[in-house]
Amino acid sequence: MHASSHVDAGVDPDAGRIANVHPPDWVQPTPAGRYNLVVLGAGTAGLVTAAGAAGVGARVALVERHWMGGDCLNVGCVPSKALLASAHAAARVREAGALGVRVGGEPRVDFAAVMERMRAIRHRISPADSAHRFRELGVDVYFGEARFADDRHVEVGGVRLPFARAVVATGARPVVPAIPGLADAGFLTNETVFELRALPERLLVLGGGPIGCELAQAFARFGARVTLVEMADRFLAREDADAASVLRAALERDGVDLRLGTSLGRVELV
Missing domain, CATH: 3.50.50.60 (FAD/NAD(P)-binding domain)
Known part of the structure; x- marks a missing residue:
């Protein structure tokens, strides 16, 4: 080397x-x-x-x-x-x-x-x-x-x-969705989340794919209040439905607030 x-x-x-x-x-x-x-x-x-x-x-x-x-x-x-x-x-x-x-x-x-x-x-x-x-x-x-x-x-x-x-x-x-207010409120992606120095008190995760699910669970386990929003009626749409069901139960045990079949209309910073 x-x-x-x-x-x-x-x-x-x-x-x-x-x-x-x-x-x-x-x-x-x-x-x-x-x-x-x-x-x-x-x-x-x-x-x-x-x-x-x-x-x-x-x-x-x-x-x-x-x-x-x-x-x-x-x-x-x-x-x-x-x-x-x-x-x-x-x-x-x-x-x-x-x-x-x-x-x-x-x-x-x-x-x-x-x-x-x-x-x-x-x-x-x-x-x-x-x-x-x-x-x-x-x-x-x-x-x-x-x-x-x-x-x-x-x-x-x-x-x-x-x-x-x-x-x-x-x-x-990463693809950033065109949601009104999102840019003004500020957001993280998988490319910037690892720059955090302090644990956010609350975290909204958009998307129930592998990255969204693993980050939602991790931050919930660290103590953040996490809400996970997914447009489809289940997580991991490309995976087996039984696997998605097991994942849902695990996220719920860790305290993640799950919003399935949900579209985000607007984001406001409060």
Whole structure:
């Protein structure tokens, strides 16, 4: 691993992670002829593709406009599962009495410590997805907005990268519904919720998909008053109805206020 792709206990975890996944002093490589493969997007799919191709001897360019590691490292799998582990621990303490274990009252959740742990975990994992590591794997890493100049060239920051094959692995972004008052009231998405430093007293979650359900349960277990609104008549519309029923019972046990078959007409900050 490159010396710059390490975890220093004295470094702010967010600053340390960003230094790995989008180094502020990164120098763009000089294109060395035609690439066998250009990969657009350095999320999970893009990283695996780039590393695999370089591993069999291909000349690979990897282009990322934001953070390497994509959703999984920065705003998805890693931070959400760290958060869920803390929420699970709080729930187990509350349920301990039913198993004959006395813990001395309601557990106190230190939300700031929960979030700091999550950030430390992201920082600790970030060297695996770092620009320096992929450079050492033989991948030319470019940061910037990419566009296809033609069917054999990609442009990044005014530099043309000739290629034989290209993989587009640019991922997805959250869709913000056009609900009157939502923008004025302010809102979080799966990309910004992990920036919280204090536990909100109340939280309205729009959407009963996997992300909405797991965040609703986690914040309820931390002690927030959570309302979950879903337009359909059940959660997890793409999953088995029995699984959705089990989930509903679990959310209700954790105190989530469920509003199924409900459309939000307007949002007002009170």
